[in-house]
Structures are given as C-alpha cells and as structure tokens.
C-alpha cells in the first residue's frame with residue numbers, strides 16, 4: 001500500500017465526538033509525522049557526489065533511482081514500522097481469598113523488534129483492552145527511540161480494578177500473568193522486559209521477577225526480566241521518581257528557552273510559575289515535587305474522585321500524606337474542594353502549566369479550546385487527542401509531548417536493566433579509587449605550594465566517586481537534555497513552530513527508519 005494512501009488522518013475521520021480509539025490516535029500522530037519525514041527523505045537523497053569511494057558508488061546508485069522508487073523504498077520500511085509486530089491476549093484463572101476462582105484477561109503487545117528486548121510498562125485497570133495496550137506499545141517504540149534508549153516498544157495490561165482485590169489476590173494475579181507471559185515467550189531479560197505503569201509499582205515488579213526466577217532457576221540474568229523492582233530485588237536507586245524527574249527536566253528545558261517562552265507569552269524559568277496537576281499518582285506527585293523544588297506553585301490538583309484548589313499554593317507533601325492515609329485527595333484541609341459541576345473543569349483554569357499526568361484522552365476537541373495553560377506537560381501517555389493537539393497549537397499553547405516528556409521512566413529502567421546484566425551496582429568499582437585520586441591531587445597541590453591543602457566542606461561531601469543515585473540522576477538529566485535539544489533542532493529544521501509533538505515523532509521515526517534501513521533485509 002502506498003504511504004500516501006495509508007497515512008490518512010485516522011482520528012479525524014473516526015472522531016465525531018472526538019473519542020478516537022487510542023491505537024488509531026497514536027497511528028494518526030505517527031503517520032502525520034512520517035508524511036513530513038518522507039518528503040524530506042526523498043529530497044535528502046538528491047545528494048551531492050562526495051569523495052569517499054564507497055559513498056560515491058552508493059550515491060551514483062541513488063541518483064539512478066527515480067523519486068517514485070525512493071518513495072517506495074521509504075514506504076516499504078515505514079509500513080513495516082507502523083503496526084505491532086507481535087501480540088498476546090490470554091485469559092487465566094486465579095484463586096480468590098474466599099476459595100472461589102476468577103478469570104482475568106491479560107495482554108502484551110510488542111510493537112517493534114528493531115531493537116531487543118522490547119520494553120514497556122504493565123497496567124492494571126478495569127477498562128484495559130488490546131487496543132489500549134497496542135497504542136501504549138507503539139508509543140513506547142517512539143519514546144525509546146527519541147530518548148536513544150536501545151529497546152523496541154511493548155506494553156502489558158490486565159483488565160482488573162485493583163481497588164477490589166486484596167494484596168494476596170493481586171500477588172496471585174501477577175504471578176499467574178507472569179506464568180502466561182513466560183509460557184508464550186513474552187518475558188525475559190533478552191526478549192521482553194515489563195515495568196510499572198498505572199496501578200502497578202515496585203511490589204508487582206518484585207512478584208514478577210520472583211516468579212520468573214522460580215520458573216527459570218538457571219537463568220543468570222533473570223532479575224533483568226523486569227525493571228522498577230525494589231532495591232532488594234535488584235532495582236536501581238531513582239526509578240520510582242524517574243518519570244516525574246524526567247518530566248521536570250523536559251519542562252525546565254523548554255521553560256528556559258526564550259524562544260519558546262516568547263511564542264507562548266511567558267517569561268523564562270520555572271520560578272514563580274503556577275501549575276495545575278491532573279493525576280496525583282506516581283508521575284503526578286513526583287513531577288510536582290520537582291516543580292515545587294524549582295520554584296513553581298501548585299494551585300490545583302485534579303483526580304477522578306475530586307479536585308482541590310488553593311491559589312496560595314498546595315502543600316503537595318501534606319497532600320501525599322493525606323492520600324496515603326485516606327486513599328483519596330478529597331477531604332484535604334490545605335485546599336478547598338473545587339466543584340466542577342458549578343465552577344467548570346479545573347484543568348481549564350488560568351495557570352501557566354497544566355500537568356496531564358493521569359491518563360489518555362483527557363484533552364479532546366471538546367475542551368481544548370477552553371484550556372488556558374500556556375504549557376501542557378504530558379506526563380501521562382496520550383492525554384491529548386490529535387484534533388485537540390491541532391487546536392492547542394493554533395491557540396499558541398506549548399504541548400510538551402508524552403513520547404519525550406515521560407521518557408525518564410524507561411531511561412532509568414534501562415539503567416536498572418544494565419545493572420542487572422552487569423551484576424554490580426553503579427559506583428561500586430570506582431568509589432574508593434576516586435577518593436584516593438582526589439586526595440592525591442590535593443596532596444600534590446599542597447606539596448607544590450608548600451602548604452597543607454584540606455578539602456572544603458563541599459568537596460569533602462563529593463570526594464568519593466559518584467553514588468548510584470548520582471549516576472542515575474546525571475544519566476537521566478543528560479538524556480532528557482540531549483533529546484530535548486535534538487527535538488528543538490528538528491522543530492527548527494522542519495519549521496514546525498510550537499508543534500513539538502511532530503518534531504519529536506519525526507526525530508524518533510527517523511532513528512527507527514535508519515536502524516531498519518542499515519540492517520537491510522533478505
């Protein structure tokens with residue numbers, strides 16, 4: 001099928017009430033950007049003849065090919081890149097605490113095998129289905145690629161409402177699903193490596209790793225079958241807060257760009273900016289922590305069961321404590337309850353930044369025109385539909401897109417997986433050596449000036465080598481900065497203005513395209 005025929009804006013046609021299927025929505029974004037990239041790739045292949053012999057003969061060959069042939073070559077690869085490579089839908093029976101049994105549906109989609117293992121989280125929610133898991137798996141491919149994390153994309157889900165099950169039942173559900181994934185070849189450190197997502201966390205990852213190790217007792221790298229584990233099970237420092245920390249780095253990068261802030265009419269820097277946070281789970285809470293630490297003020301929190309507002313700022317630590325104790329943000333005394341039925345949607349209030357950190361399709365063509373925030377931080381996967389995205393860009397809103405902004409989680413998962421394969425924690429081999437080396441430098445300086453040089457209090461704190469936490473934090477900051485800058489360069493190169501989503505997709509698709517192209521195929 002020709003690319004131009006395939007890449008019709010799927011969501012636009014299926015979006016009467018702007019409620020596109022999630023997978024169609026991700027394909028829509030991907031295809032729109034692939035179309036832009038296709039034209040550029042054809043133009044770029046009108047190359048000048050250089051001096052290197054191998055390059056020259058390839059260039060002569062390229063010159064002989066017509067634009068149509070080039071387009072067909074590109075389409076051949078693009079068409080292979082779009083659909084999910086392999087999917088698993090399985091049902092399994094679990095014993096409940098009262099002795100009865102219940103059947104659950106579980107899904108795993110591996111979107112792209114251009115790099116292995118495939119990687120992506122696992123969510124438990126009452127409405128999870130194959131479409132949602134495929135959409136999230138595709139997003140993982142583009143996310144890993146834009147962040148230069150060497151994995152293909154995948155995602156898993158189990159249709160279940162975690163609030164209805166005991167801890168023992170959740171453990172049996174997780175172990176049973178792990179058995180299914182293992183049996184069908186959808187789990188393993190070199191095949192497919194899940195991680196936390198909505199309503200899963202360290203505990204579920206620990207059960208999964210333990211079950212996989214039980215089923216594969218001789219597998220040396222077994223603990224690398226899943227990331228987001230507790231430290232005692234081979235986890236890495238910093239994974240729990242990594243997605244939120246990455247959200248902060250991405251928002252900080254764009255908010256410190258005069259060019260982007262001028263486009264949306266804000267001053268640079270996070271200091272003094274107000275924000276509303278939708279979703280106060282792992283991603284929402286940790287993003288808020290870093291926003292606050294850098295001077296931003298949380299004026300509203302939105303959850304499915306209630307909303308809070310305080311124009312003087314919400315103490316997010318106290319709110320977290322309250323949610324831990326009561327299971328909900330409602331009833332928190334540090335802010336007033338916002339009544340959406342009378343006051344309208346809280347995500348539509350005047351603020352600088354809206355953190356969309358709950359779930360997909362929360363901003364659609366129906367409410368996009370009423371959003372007043374100048375920056376939307378997509379901590380969640382897929383919070384904005386394609387039609388809403390167009391409206392927001394037209395209204396001069398900077399949407400920092402999911403595939404880039406929430407890549408901090410998978411980036412640190414990558415570090416955890418490497419730690420598991422290396423069987424050694426970060427910093428262990430250099431800790432003492434770095435201290436001795438730094439002391440030797442001070443001694444040498446002292447000898448040459450004839451004085452004893454003692455380390456300052458600050459140097460004393462860092463005189464040892466970097467800790468695991470230091471390495472993870474700096475690796476994450478570097479990744480977010482490098483990919484953010486690359487996306488800005490792509491936006492400039494293609495003249496995309498505030499359409500950072502297309503810039504991120506183009507950057508990402510191009511990486512995967514080059515990987516397939518250079519690998520060749522028989």
Ligand SMILES: NC(=O)C1=CN([C@@H]2O[C@H](COP(=O)(O)OP(=O)(O)OC[C@H]3O[C@@H](n4cnc5c(N)ncnc54)[C@H](OP(=O)(O)O)[C@@H]3O)[C@@H](O)[C@H]2O)C=CC1
Pocket residue numbers: 121196197198199200243278279280281282283284302303304327328357358359360379380381382406407409410
């Ligand atoms: N965890 C990770 O590392 C990563 C997660 N993401 C994405 O971030 C998003 C959130 O995930 P995560 O924080 O891990 O999940 P959590 O389960 O920790 O948190 C989800 C939060 O959103 C709230 N919520 C659920 N539905 C709604 C709704 N309709 N409106 C407002 N709030 C709602 C939940 O409330 P309650 O607790 O009361 O039910 C909860 O506070 C998802 O899209 C996920 O795919 C992306 C990258 C990595």
Ligand SMILES: O=C(O)CCC(=O)C(=O)O
Pocket residue numbers: 119120121122143193194195196197227381406407409410411413
């Ligand atoms: O940490 C990971 O492997 C994946 C996290 C995830 O599911 C996501 O980024 O959406």
